[in-house]
Amino acid sequence: MQSMLRYIIPSTMRQNAKHQRDQWLKMTASDHDIMYHFQSSLRIGELERYIFTYDLYMGDEIPSDLTLDSLWLKIKNIENVTLRAAYLMGPYVLYADVRTKDYHHKQRLFISADQPQFESNIQPQQDFIAELSLHNLKKRYVWIVDIASQILFTKQASINFSITVGGSKESISVDSARNIQLGVQSSRMKVDRLTTADLWNASLLSKSVFGRRKEHLVILTHGLHSNVTSDLFYIKEQIEKTQNQHEEMLVVKGFTDNVCKTEKGIKWLGTRLAEHIVHNLYNDATVKISFIGHSLGGLVQSFAIAYISYNYPKFFEQVEPVNFITMASPMLGIVSDNAVYIQRLLAMGIAGKTGQDLSLQTYNGLKQPLLQTLSSSSALRRILKCFKSCTVYANACNDGIVPLYTSALLFLDYDDILDKLNMNTEDLQTDFFQRNFISPLTKAMDILMPQRVSQNGTKIPVASMLDSAYSVLIPPLPDKSYITDPKTRKDVVVHDKVYSGQDIPDHQSNSQLEVMNSSNVLLKTFNIAFGGQYKKLEEQIARNWHKDVKWRKVIINLKPDAHNNIITRRRFSNAYGWPVVDHLTETHFLNDDKSSRSWKLDPISKDEDFDWIVKPTVDSVFDVGPTGMICTFGEMLENLKTSTLEGMTESTVPTSYSQEELFKYEDCLDRDGGILP
Structure with a gap:
């Protein structure tokens, strides 16, 4: 009897294994079951990537009954529908895109099934559904799905979502997808989930593979109400793709703890x-x-550079300064581009200390506006002079936040740029009037919420307030042809020139008077706003930036929303910025000069007062404006809740530990299980 059992059991197991293998071989993409389901959440600046690998068949032979029915993907924002109205507490909106592994924006797509799909405005209880086409008879398909949070104003909010892949559109419907098992549920599907930390720490893996190498540190810094980890992620990836051109390991990083604190002032942030x-x-x-x-x-x-230069003077003697790049940055402030009462509101602190800095105000004992001091400081200039390249990227039009003259450091060949833009002067004059006398409210909203899409049309500087409001609901997205065919994309660089000291007009020269009194519409706001009372100050700041430093000025003609397109904030909804990022990587990172370079730092001026750097910043809840208050009070409530919970559990013995705490405890154990001293 025992010998019979020994025979029957192995035989039965062999039969079951053969049956399962036969079933696997017969399985095709027409299987209508859920293949993958997962739930996660994202906070401000967070994104997740899902890499789906699907085997169409197994082995070398193609099954005779194989079908090529598509798979289907659904991403659903599962937050309560009432949160659609909670814009300032969120907004609770997701961005998502899906593309094949082989997709590259420089390659033309001939097959419509291979086109990327994306949605930039997935609101609570809305979903994004995409077809994953199996149109080619190949063994393996790979898709990449990116999901990013669109939260702007608070660290406390999070967006819960679900992601589902099924063998039919019906399988991912709401009714059939309830209470389904989490994870991979198909033997032909493999899923790699990468969190924000995984995506930003890829260089650590490279270090482990290639060993210890010298490093080229690339610092990315975000703007007002923005973040590094999701808003500048596209730039990070494109820079890292040039790694093969470098002897040093490219380490692309940023500072994430200034998120939701960008109204506290340039000094505090820097x-x-x-x-x-x-x-x-x-x-x-x-x-x-x-x-x-x-x-x-x-x-x-x-x-930050001036601070390091003064407080850590040996830093830039040991580390070579290579590229200093700004993209649509208000290097002269944003005074002349504002309606009068917007300027007054900024000076009063509607955007906190940052707004006061940008409106060229003095506060807290500053002897002059911070930008005037910063631009003239020997602590900064001695480092800028040693950079291999100092480059500004500036939007010629469609940027409702930072005008051309301030992002391009004022001195520029405006007539040449206007000719290349090829726009009707009368339309530009009308649009200027609309901008400064009809749409100041739009401007205020742009300053407070720069990530909202607020421009439409191609005239300088922006379109009307009604167009702007419409664009908030329906963001201006790239055409399908733009996404799929590189030949349809026009050259966006209208001016690219290195400006040295000899290109900057002398004081009271004819060239200088031509700039200061120009009728060119690109300088209209600079020359007539506030009766020109800030012109001399802005001109002085521009001259400070140019002293002893050569600037490469790259002027860009982008479609709306140019301020966020210039960095390709989201891979496809801001795809008009692809050529700008390509230009940046190709000119600054792709053709890396491997020859050694020497540089010598000038001494810091002994006569200069550096209180503006060394004097401690006194934090106050009133350092921020209305939107900053949302995050500040949110943090206060979170800290209060945490401290209350800690007080309630202080006298109790913990019954569970976090994973991190367990690891710390294990590190303290000796081999015999005792606690190390």
């Missing part, structure tokens, strides 16, 4: 960035450094 670079990002292998700042980030990184 100081924290500088300390993060010196104490957390720099190591013995760091031999080069580059800076890329978007919008306000251009000024924040400038202060």
Whole structure:
């Protein structure tokens, strides 16, 4: 009997294994079951990537009964529908896109089934459904899905979502997808889920593979009400793709703890960035450094450089400054481009200390506006002079936040740019009137919420307030042909020139008077706003930036929303910015000069007063404006809740530990199980 059982059981197991293998071989994409289901959540600046690998068949032979029915993907925002109205507490909106692994924006797509699909405005209880086509008879398909949070104003909010892949459109419907098992549910499907930390720490994996190498540290800095981890992620990936051109390991990083605190002032933000670079990002292998700042980030990184230069004078003697790049940054402030009462509101603190800095105000004992001091400081200039390249990318039009004259450091060949833009002067005059006398409210909203899409049309500077309001609901998205066919994309660079000291007109010269009194519409706001009372100050700040420094000025003609398109904030909804990022990577990172370069720092001026750097910043709840208050009070409530819970559990013995705490406990054990001293 026992010998019979020994025979029957193995035989039965062999039969079951053969049956399962036969069933696997017969399985095709027409299987209508759920293949993958998962739920997750995203906070501000977070994104997740899902890499789906699907085997159409197994082995070398193609099954005779194989079908090519599509798979289907659904991403659903599962937050309560009432949160659609909670814009300032969120907004609770997701961005998502799906593309094949082989997709590249420089390659033309001939098959419509291979076209990427995306949605930038997935609101609570809305979903994004995409077809995953199996139109080719190939063994393996791979798709990449990115999901990003669109939260702007608070660290406390999070967006819960679900992601589902099924063998039919019906299988991912609401009714059939309830209470389904989490994870992979098909033997032919493999899913790799990458979190924000995974995506930003890819360089650590490279270090483990290639061993210890010298490093080129690239610092990305975000703007007002923005973040590094999702808003500048596209730039990060494109820079990292140039790794093969570099002897050093490219380490692309940013500072994430300024998120939701960008109204606290350029000094406050820049100081924290500088300390993060010196104490957390720099190591013995760091031999080069580059800076890329978007919008306000251009000024924040400038202060950070001055701070490091003064407080850590040996840093830039040991680390070679390579690239200093700003993208649509208000290097002269944003005074002349504002309606009168918007300027008054900024001066009063509607955008916190940052708004006061940008409106060229003095406060807290400053002897002059911070931008005037920063741009003239020897602590900053001695480093800027040593950068291999100093480049500004500036939008010629369709940027409702940072006008051309301030992002391009004022001195520019405006007539040449206007000719290349090829626009009707009468239309531009009308649009200027609309901008400054009809749409100041739109301008205020743009300053407070720069990530909202607020422009439509191609005239300088922006379209009407009604167009702007419409664009909030329906963002202006790229055409399908633009996404799929590189030949349809026009050259966006209208001006690319290096400006040295000889290109800057002397005081009271004819060339200088032509600039200061120009009728060119690109300088209209600069020359007539406030009766020109800020012109001399802005001109002086521009001259400060140019002293002893050569600037490459790249002027861009982008479609709306140019301020966010210039950095390709989201891969497809801001795809008009692809050529700009391509230009940046190709000119600054792709053709890397491997020859050694020497640089010598000038001494810091002994006669200069550096209180504006060294004097501690006193934090106050009133350092921020209305939108900053949302995050500030949210953090206060979160801290109160945490401290209350800690007090309630202080006298109790913990019955569970976090994973991190367990690991720390294990590190303290000796081999015999005792606690190490």
